[in-house]
Amino acid sequence: MIEITVVGAGLAGLTAALRLTERGYPVRVHERYPGAGGLARTVTIGGEPLEVFYHHIFTSDTAYVRLAQELGLDREIEWLPSRMGIWTGGRLWDFGTPGSLLRFRPLGLLDKVRFVTSTLRLQRATDAAPFEDVPASQWIRRHQGERVWESIWGPLFHQKFDRYADQVAMVWLWRKLYLRGRSRTRSGMGERLGYMRGSFDRLTSALVDRVRGQGGTLHTGDPVQRIERDGDGFTVHTRSGRHRADLVLVAAPVP
Numbered sequence: 001m002i003e004i005t006v007v008g009a010g011l012a013g014l015t016a017a018l019r020l021t022e023r024g025y026p027v028r029v030h031e032r033y034p035g036a037g038g039l040a041r042t043v044t045i046g047g048e049p050l051e052v053f054y055h056h057i058f059t060s061d062t063a064y065v066r067l068a069q070e071l072g073l074d075r076e077i078e079w080l081p082s083r084m085g086i087w088t089g090g091r092l093w094d095f096g097t098p099g100s101l102l103r104f105r106p107l108g109l110l111d112k113v114r115f116v117t118s119t120l121r122l123q124r125a126t127d128a129a130p131f132e133d134v135p136a137s138q139w140i141r142r143h144q145g146e147r148v149w150e151s152i153w154g155p156l157f158h159q160k161f162d163r164y165a166d167q168v169a170m171v172w173l174w175r176k177l178y179l180r181g182r183s184r185t186r187s188g189m190g191e192r193l194g195y196m197r198g199s200f201d202r203l204t205s206a207l208v209d210r211v212r213g214q215g216g217t218l219h220t221g222d223p224v225q226r227i228e229r230d231g232d233g234f235t236v237h238t239r240s241g242r243h244r245a246d247l248v249l250v251a252a253p254v255p
């Protein structure tokens with residue numbers, strides 16, 4: 001039986017390990033951090049797990065819901081109506097419904113019309129090609145106007161991407177809006193977002209338990225430092241030593 005090493009115990013690495021161990025392959029998962037979960041990991045504060053980064057799922061995230069179902073956790077997902085606010089001009093504005101947009105004074109009527117029509121068009125577009133080679137900052141300025149970029153998108157992009165804010169491809173925003181549009185009710189007026197009771201770490205822990213139960217091993221705090229070709233397979237160098245693998249599946253972000 002071929003031996004497989006998975007690099008990274010985020011959701012991708014653990015789900016790959018789940019599927020491989022299900023099929024009977026010996027799998028060892030290496031994770032550089034002391035715990036599993038990757039970007040969806042938690043820290044414990046006051047005895048409670050707190051997510052390192054904010055997370056929710058959309059109703060369109062059906063693969064996640066199916067996985068939760070498989071692990072007996074789908075009933076633990078709570079679907080709550082979302083609320084949005086935008087901080088601009090020294091105050092917080094309610095945002096995300098037609099009424100709140102009408103009351104949003106930082107934009108004039110023409111800006112609002114351009115914002116709504118172009119966002120609806122984006123949510124309905126199914127072809128990624130027109131958004132591949134253009135930065136979102138440029139696309140938005142051209143189609144929605146400078147004021148929309150300055151008061152709505154610009155601050156969000158700077159918060160999320162910092163110095164790369166002007167370089168993020170429009171395809172990223174298009175896909176976000178496309179998926180988000182599918183998390184809205186049919187009228188388009190309301191949106192529900194899913195949260196796991198007790199944090200998303202519950203899914204990570206269930207994955208780890210299942211992988212271990214199926215014979216896989218998890219090596220946390222033991223990063224992969226080098227992978228070398230070795231005949232038909234590989235030698236995997238980790239902080240604690242080295243081992244041989246027939247296949248290596250890298251589920252870590254590109255540096």
Ligand SMILES: Cc1cc2nc3c(=O)[nH]c(=O)nc-3n(C[C@H](O)[C@H](O)[C@H](O)COP(=O)(O)OP(=O)(O)OC[C@H]3O[C@@H](n4cnc5c(N)ncnc54)[C@H](O)[C@@H]3O)c2cc1C
Pocket residue numbers: 007008009010011012013030031032033036037038039040053054055056057222223224225251252253
């Ligand atoms: C602020 C923020 C908010 C987000 N909000 C949402 C949201 O609301 N909804 C949503 O669906 N997604 C959200 N995401 C995205 C989501 O967190 C990621 O898409 C998902 O967790 C990625 O999982 P992954 O397994 O592909 O990668 P990661 O979680 O990055 O896992 C990769 C793992 O590889 C490990 N690793 C790296 N190098 C090595 C090495 N050399 N050896 C061993 N291990 C290594 C890392 O430590 C990490 O644990 C958000 C992300 C961020 C940052």
